[in-house]
Amino acid sequence: LLLALIRSHPGTHIFDWWVGNATIVIDATVGTIVASRRPGNPVGWLLCLSGVAVSTSSFTSQYAIYALLARPGSLPAGEAMAWIAAWLLPIIIGTQLFYLLLFPTGRLPGRRWGWLAWLIVVFILMGMISSAFAPGAYLGSLGPIRNPLGIEGFTNIYKALLYAMAPLLQAAVAFSLFARLRGAVGVKRQQIKWIAYAAAIFAVGIVCNVINLAIDAPRWFEWAGTAYFTVAGTTIPISIGIAILRYRLFDIDLLINRTLVYGALTVTLIALYFGGIVVLQRVFVTLTGQKSTLAVVASTLLIAALFNPLRRRIQSFIDRLFYRRKYDAAKTLAAFSARLRKETDLDALRDDVVGVARRTVQPAHASLWLRPDPGPDARSAAIRQFGHDEE
Template sequence: MQTVNSKTTPNKLRKRPWFVLLLAIGFAVTGLCIYLSVMSLSRPYIGANLKLDNQQWVVQSLEHSGLAHARGIEQGDIVISVNGQEPADFPQAYIDLKVISSQLVEQLSIDSNGETIKLSVHDSKIPSANIQETVILSIISLLFLSVGFFVFIKKKMNNASTVFYLVSMVAGLEFLAGLAQERALFLSFELQKSVIILLPWLVAHFFWIFPSKKKWLSRLPHAEYLLYVPFIIMVVLFLAGGHSAGQTTSWFGVAYAANLALGLLFSLGLLLHSYITATFIRVRQQTKIIFIGMLLAVLPILLLVMLPNAINGTKIVPVRIASLTLLFSPLSIGYTIVRYQLMDIDLLIKRSIVYGLMTTGLMIIYGLTGWGLYEIMNNVGNTSLTVVVVFFFAVIAALSYRPIIDRLQGWVDHTLYKDRYDYKKAIRAISLGFSATTDMKELSQFLIVSTTQTLGLSAGCLLMPGKSESGLSVIFATGRYEHTETQKKLVKSIPALKENDMFPNQAPLDSNAAFFIPLRAGKTEVGLLCLDGKISRAQFSADDLLFLHTLASEAAITLQSSRLLREVRSRDKELEKAYHELEKRAAHLEESKVEQEKAYQNLVENKKQLEESYLNMARTLVLLQESRDRYTGGHSKRVAQFARAMGTQLGLNEAEMRAMELAANLHDIAKIAIPDRIFQKDGPLDPQEKTEVQLHPSRAVELLRFLDFMEDALPIIEHHHEWYNGSGYPHGLKGDNIPLGARILAVIDTFDAMTSDRPYRSALTADEAVAELRTLAGAQWDPAIVESFISAIGMDKDTSKE
């Protein structure tokens, strides 16, 4: 998956002050949302709209969740006073408009059938319907904030994620500003209008830079900020006379509708432009998916507004539909961004978190339902019946909790994680397949066939360094890539690979490929994996990309190991050929003792050179293996130094010393075949992983057994993990049945490991390591060898590693 450096260092922030500004605005909006939510929960709203009818002010309409409805006020009741003023003292603006919106009413006195009812937003009794509405809208607002923050935190220091963060913040703020407006909070009316004016241009700004930045005005720096000119003009017009007595004026209503329409059409135009001018397949797919996401925003409006209005015969206002579409667009766009990896966000949410959210949600539903039943039964006035109903609800909730949670968890596993678990199984199977052969052609075929079958791809091929113009040649192919002409076109269309290329490469349109995936082992370019789209024409999911990322890492290491092994075997054949050639020459020089001796010396020298060449190749494999983990760097070199000291201490002869040094240098050569996911794991290994690790002594012997000069070193390498009491591996040898060199190497190897840092623990001191050796002497190690080693390293001297 694409990897992005997300560290927001102070230097980066200083270079991008606009980013800091946008970030500060986002956090300020979040704080304002929290404030408005808390304030809305702390006071009710009147919920009564008033009108002037026949020179008398009466109640025109009531909000169902308002305080007026809860106190029994009815439509047509006569107004006595508003905010402490009697109708005769009302401002002229109220009289001209002949209406008073409920958002302007903080105190209200009503004559209802001869009874005077006084209401105030400072009333300590808040209707339950009022609280429910506030909680629901606060949760919706929190959902908007969460979506925006999630995308932002997953893609820090990114223009598109930052603007989307602001879009989500502003959309969430609009819901809470509407609540505050109903409660007549200070400047809430102005805030709510400003937010809905700003939103279309924030959405347009997002589509300006995503999925690809537009270059219409590339000569002007930060030209996208010109998008906010209409917003500034609208705010000035609004403050200059666009509203009166809590109502927008008619001319400003026209300007408001034009602003919404212009912003929405401009956003759709930017999407269309991205689709038409797309250079890469992935950009075109992103544009299509994001457009569908915009259409999804219409669904809540269809269910919540258009359908009820059509049923009730209420007029459907296009401006309201447009504004609601923009309001819900962050949710639908955020879903498509995360679901279809449009910004390469790795959605790896632990099941425990998802389960926790489900449990919390179910408890909230139970709580709200119980509370609603209590309120309903409490209004009936029968206390005994209320207790019985609530008790039975509690029993039903307790009995149904476990089955509901189990069913929800099963649905989550099937819906969200099924593919991920299937892919993990596929990765394990492919890893085992990689370890079953070292032949490059077989590995290539296995890689391509396994990948295309697992993901259901129409075609795929593997390219590796070759003699073509691009430096790459097709090793194995399926589908349309099996044709020679297609391969030639593919090789010509491959972009030059650079070290900073990210995974996956975006394939150019003329290649018809979905991905170009570079295969690298360290800094070595091993090859290139070219994959077409799915046979079903479905998009690649987050789990698909995670599978490809893991597969690419393991395939690169396996192919690199196979290539190095092939080179080693090629050198081995050269060595054998040289031996035969030198033997022939020696036969022709039998008549001349001087010449024979000279030829023999040449033979010995060439043999030493070829042996050294092979050893250098083998040491390269060891260094490559040790470079994968900073904790094991230099391990083989230190073990060889200890081996020389032990040989001297025990009085080994020259041949035994040579065998010990060779074994010490190459005992871990086969660990290069162990995958990184096992080798760098910072926790305990499972049985399958432990078995994989325990194969490395036998694999090392298999790799080195063709070399005559390694004959005496092979038993040491093969048995250096045997235990003195017979519980080691690979053959469970016991006591003196374990070769002497293997018993020596076992003590040295363990001592160096204990005094080195590991991902799962810190290094022991030399004294602590010696104590551990003595503790397990007789069980894991030969007691005599342990004491000889302790004497050889001289504990009275500095035991730190060289």
């Protein structure tokens, strides 16, 4: 309701609130499910806390904007709400850092990472104090609203924490995940892959958001970038839920593969489409002196014709580059199938079967046992028995 009421204010960017509202719903939902299924894992409870902190921040910010900017004096305690919203941001950032640091087991990666946990606690406490007493206008969506409890000197501390310490802590948490991924095997490795995949998607969303802020982008690009950033912001809690609950855990490899293939395919087709339009329009202008819609039609037909061939080429390239073991196994099986049609020597065939199993499955030990030939009499009896059973 408050979000709808403050839309009329010129300083309100409605898309910025979508991210917060989506985070509230997803964090709270995933956190509740994880906490109910795995009550001993603090990650679920931290997700719930993150959802509560974001929802409180969203409500108090929207309340303050309506009470002090959109309709000044219409609601009481506007300055108090703005003050509460100001010091909630360090709690939100710190909570998110904590559940990533404890993921997926709910424990630190090791004793040597204890310093990072304490550093996050220090960041939360110092961030709350410095933001609560930073003088002047509040940072972020609160715009020109000023802090009535500001004390000189606290602004620089808060900015140093927000713009220097927070990125360093995020980098340290990301490094801890990378260190765990290197030493992880089996289920734990798949769990960390899920969060790494979500982090990569979210990083692309951050880049889109930075581009929107840095340049005067077209309106459609701003909408698309903000919509992507909103969706990308929900991938981390969703991936945490999937990883901890182990729902379709091993689908992550297929998901990463498909994302790489279709992401590269989309970029290539878009480049070909617009490049084709530009080139063909120049050709038409040179020949006829005017632009033609045939350029768009021809580019569309070109994209339709190239879709499957490009997809196969990109799939093969991705498999060779990132999934070499799978690619080599497929080639080995294809070569074995071709030899199998022509091979008549049983000993050679047996060696081939064992060799293929070793190269593709890579077992600790591989051997092949063939039942000895029972002789012609036993085979005839078996054939007669088979015919009798059919009758």
